[in-house]
Amino acid sequence: MRSTKANIFLFVATVVDLFLFAFLISISSYLFGTGPRSLHGGPVMTLVYTFVVIACLAAPVAGVVLYRRGKTAVGMLIACLPVAGVAVVLMMPAAY
Numbered sequence: 303m304r305s306t307k308a309n310i311f312l313f314v315a316t317v318v319d320l321f322l323f324a325f326l327i328s329i330s331s332y333l334f335g336t337g338p339r340s341l342h343g344g345p346v347m348t349l350v351y352t353f354v355v356i357a358c359l360a361a362p363v364a365g366v367v368l369y370r371r372g373k374t375a376v377g378m379l380i381a382c383l384p385v386a387g388v389a390v391v392l393m394m395p396a397a398y
Contacts, residue, residue, distance in 0.1 A: 308374050315381035316362035322384055323358035326351070358384045 333351060334344045343351065366383025368374075 305374065308369065308378060311378055312362070312365055312381055313367055315365065315378070315385070318360050318385050319362045319381070322388060323355060326355050326358065354384065354387070357387075
């Protein structure tokens, strides 16, 4: 029997992942633009950015698929991986 708490957790994780996806898309011009305030991201930054954006879309889908196949804990863990990864990156000290 599927848990209501797991359904709510997967829903919240999916919404947060989609908000993170929208945020990453909205700041892409600051990372890769040509303006004076842009970071002028190089190839490594482009590769990491692409991986994170794809993970924000793929993680909730993989989480729901695993949940439906009976692997609730693994599905919940995978669904919240992008948010956990961003939290870890935000804890890193800035490289000045």
